[in-house]
Amino acid sequence: MELLSGWWDDFFWGSVVVAQVFLASLVLMVIFGLIGAAAKLSGNRIVQKIANGYTVVFRGTPEILVILLLYFGSAITLTWISRLFNPDIKFVDVPPFWAGTVAIALIVGSYATETFRGAFLGVRPGSIEAAKALGMSGLQVFFYIRIPEMWRLALPPFGNHMLSLIKDTALISIIGLNETLFVAKQAIGTTGKPFTMYIVVGLIYLGFSTVITLTVMALERYGNHTVRAR
Amino acid sequence: MISPQPLIRMQNVGKHFGTFQALKGINLDVIKGERIVVCGPSGSGKSTMIRCINRLEKHDEGRILIGDTELTDQIKDLNAVRREIGMVFQSFNLFPHMTILNNLMLAQKLVRKTPKAKARDIAMRYLERVKIPEQADKYPVQLSGGQQQRVAIARALCMKPEVMLFDEPTSALDPEMINEVLEVMVDLAREGMTMICVTHEMGFARSVADRVIFMDAGEIVEEADPETFFKTPQHERTKLFLSQILSH
């Protein structure tokens, strides 16, 4: 414990960064996932092809490669664009926070695409037909029947996507984001205790995972309260 | 007439699921060659009763004896008892990943230790008896429900059991397939197999049963030979049940 004295606040701020990346990427992941699912469900062939390409690429490429590509690639692209306006600029740095956040949101978003698509298709057509037969409007059917039913179907895999996101934040330390793994590296530099420091990081992540798991469990219990009859 | 020792003896058997009492005070003796039909409304405990006989459910009151062996937690070789009791389920429960022939051979090889070639002969003989030898190399999913149930009966017969238990064998079948399964069961009854059948097929009960048992709320309410049972039922609950089941 005394080993860690002087590093507590660093680990705390590292955890804050983890939480920030998680929340930002969560929002983006949902957006990417919904766009992807809408595209796959759309009648348009070209749009479907693009969405398929998106899921194939991001599910078939190692996460670390996506992060490296987005980080170094966007730096090069931005530098090139800036030079068009001001030839004196040597290099434009992309904040690892955003490169990393977008990268992991794109990756997990490709999985979420399938989840949302599956949930949309998984709604029993009988429920929809019954609601229409009762005279409910399209919007009413959507909000009272489809959304609650989709929510119930999508929640368990969605919980797994959130766990993937939180764990993928660790990868962003590779491009220099000052999250917990990065803090540990610095701490090891001065203390020479790699095992202790990395175990601390592991425990922090385990804490995050636990909170997410418990939240999802609570939401599932709420979402299933209508179908738990027996 | 000498009264032989019963093959199955249930004495004051009770069974609870949590606080729900599924069986209470069941007394039933079954002698060799006897054919018994058990009927009653759903939830009356008839399935639970026959599932207790091969200990797929454990009773928690009273005693159950199979021959000389009592079914208890201390029983040394439950599987030795089970192989003498054939069972046919409502939902067939064939092994989906094995061909029909292998469905019939598996337990022979593993439990009876029958050599493979002999197990195959026995299997084919029983497939012929249920009139589907040509399906031997197919998988269960490729057969109709009636055919699957006949395979399930053949599978149980391959073990040369002393008793056959039937748990609503025709309830999951389309109407046009019920007869092909009942025919096999009638043949079996004529050959003298000891049988306990949970079924609502009252025609079957009339033609082959030695005794009909009516259960309700976990108890045996009435038992009689089919003639008496259908013509002059004693209890109100039996009359009500019969009127519901025979009215259409």
Place this chain on the structure above:
Amino acid sequence: MSFDLSLIVETVPKMLAGVGLTFQLLGLSAFLGLILAIVLLLMRISGKWYLDWPAQLYIYVFRGTPILVQIFIIYYGFPQLEFIRESVLWPIFRDPFGCAVVALSLNTGAYVSEILRGGVLGVDRGVLEAGEALGLSTTQRFIYLTTPIATRLALPAYGNDIISLLKSTALASTITLMDMTGIARTIVAQTYAPYEIFISLAIIYMILTFFLQKFISLIEAYLGRYTKRES
């Protein structure tokens, strides 16, 4: 900004030189991970709390933490511990390849055991009861009924996990290993051409994923032959 095709032609063979290492990592970890997963599964379904609880804890910890952290704990962290440096396993933990295989196996084992458990729980209870009624022992039912049916049920999810494992092998590059990703990172550091190199490499990984997927669906089709109505 330009896209240098000649650079791709030049560097792809260099990266492909690392495919052997990638496959070694994948094959060894998949094999060891599967053995671990089976042990964990048996512990979980044993019905004995002193076997079930440790397995649950293990799965919880390894699924709840990033694989990168697990790799770092083993590669950078273990040398801090004297009893590991003095153990017979030290040659494994001194070697980055050994560490990567251990970390990947431990990680995938936790996921796969849950996949296998899903398969076991998916086996129709009626089928097992039929086996019970025929007098098959618990062990016989597990070997002849549960195992083949559960294998078929678990295979699609298992295939996805193998693909995840393939992607995770790229993390070996963070502990100095020169797998395809390690080589690519070195080349990018020298040429500073991330687009050409990383996109080429991504395509290589996608091709590998594609073939893995094909291979898995072949096995799926074979194991699922008895689910088709037409023969």
